[in-house]
Amino acid sequence: MSETLVSARGLVKRFRTRGGWLGRSGPDLKAVDGVDLDVRAGETLGLVGESGSGKSTLGRLLIRLIEPDAGNVRFEDQELTALPAGELRRMRRHFQIIFQDPYGSLNPRMRVGSIIAEPLTIHRIGADRKARREKVLELLDQVGLEASAVDKYPHEFSGGQRQRIGIARAIACGPRFVVADEPVSALDPPVQAQILNLLMDLQDSLGLAYLFIAHDLRLVEHLCDRVAVMYQGRIVEQAPTAELFREPKHPYTRALLDSTPSIRPGEPTPPAVEGDPPSPTAPPPGCRFHPRCPVAVDLCSEKQPGLLPEEATHRVACHVAHETNSRVRA
Ligand SMILES: Nc1ncnc2c1ncn2[C@@H]1O[C@H](COP(=O)(O)OP(=O)(O)OP(=O)(O)O)[C@@H](O)[C@H]1O
């Protein structure tokens, strides 16, 4: 088993909501509510869950793009959450993010060469301008773009090409960990496949670890070594990909898998997970999934289940699954 690269413990992130009386802020919303997560060197860890479950917030916390309200994140042996701003800036070359929207994430007034060179300048990589330009050309080649791209502006490129520019910028400083936040969901299917292939090739050649945030479970099944399932700010199940898809143990994971559209064209798409998600500012007591859960028992509305190991590598936060597992073992 490879070494742990990123390790989060007890992460909590609250946001102030609006809608209070006379424009005052409303109740707090816990977007991430007590998450422990490890990412291993060189792996792809998938992060799935409904919209609003806290995936992007968790991804941003892991690379300290936003500050947690509680908990900590370690990158190798550095405690990121304790680093002063200057040191954090220096550490940033080791972890990067690729955003969903290649249109919104590139500065429209900068030439592509400058966009990709920016992190090199910040991290003082390359002796001079000439060396940095060479490095930019090398990066363009690595992501499958022509050298002539350096002098063009983002609007001159297609969505897929813009995502390639974003990827070139993300890998410019040789990161070890990349948060890929729905990196292909804004692209057409054939372009999606090209970008995913590029990401996988780069992982092989650069030894990157990815946190791969996705809605599309078929992509996750195909690409990820392990998967974590998020529901309302918490991880409810985590397992090696094949195991999770073969034997999902959390009722929410099962509902997610059942609602995944068939790969075969023409077949109807089953309904999404039934029932509405609970209000994020007033989550139900106990297990947050219990109001929608087909197998909930009394305990589920009383006590929050912990994320416990079922087997060595398969963890689930579900009282019913824990009970079944302990009966099987007895
Ligand atoms: N900056 C913010 N201010 C206030 N609330 C926020 C902020 N960012 C996120 N939230 C809220 O936190 C919760 C989690 O949001 P997040 O974007 O992490 O979810 P997500 O799982 O990435 O969703 P999606 O699949 O739609 O991208 C949501 O209820 C969202 O409205």
Ligand SMILES: [Mg+2]
């Ligand atoms: Mg998101």
